[in-house]
Amino acid sequence: xxxxxxxxxxxxxxxxxxxxxxxxxxxxxxxxxxxxxxxxxxxxxxxxxxxxxxxxxxxxxxxxxxxxxxxxxxxxxxxxxxxxxxxxxxxxxxxxxxxxxxxxxxxxxxxxxxxxxxxx
Ligand SMILES: [Zn+2]
Numbered sequence: 001x002x003x004x005x006x007x008x009x010x011x012x013x014x015x016x017x018x019x020x021x022x023x024x025x026x027x028x029x030x031x032x033x034x035x036x037x038x039x040x041x042x043x044x045x046x047x048x049x050x051x052x053x054x055x056x057x058x059x060x061x062x063x064x065x066x067x068x069x070x071x072x073x074x075x076x077x078x079x080x081x082x083x084x085x086x087x088x089x090x091x092x093x094x095x096x097x098x099x100x101x102x103x104x105x106x107x108x109x110x111x112x113x114x115x116x117x118x119x120x
Contacts, residue, residue: 016097016098016101017040017042017044017045018030018033018040018041019040019044032045032051033101033104034049034051034052034097034100035049035050035051045094045097046090047067047068047069051097051100052093052096055089055092055093056093067086072086
């Protein structure tokens with residue numbers, strides 16, 4: 001079975017989840033950067049956040065059931081193909097999330113300078 005770092009981060013609750021980052025002082029709150037949820041953790045990202053609906057749907061189970069917390073375990077334990085399909089969907093969601101967050105961080109670090117210049 002091929003495991004990827006992204007999967008391990010997702011399953012351990014680490015990685016790019018604001019709930020985790022805020023707990024360790026790397027962020028001031030646990031709000032999701034992609035929707036209005038106040039708590040961005042692994043469950044929110046993989047199963048609830050509307051920003052990842054398309055990728056979540058791409059990870060449909062073999063029987064056509066959308067990726068949900070209940071369906072994911074059943075599907076991963078069913079066979080290696082199921083594991084691979086879910087693993088690919090998780091990796092895809094996390095990769096897109098990290099990409100978007102890097103862009104948001106880059107924008108955030110540029111903004112204060114721009115405000116200071118005009119604020120005088
Ligand atoms: Zn969200």
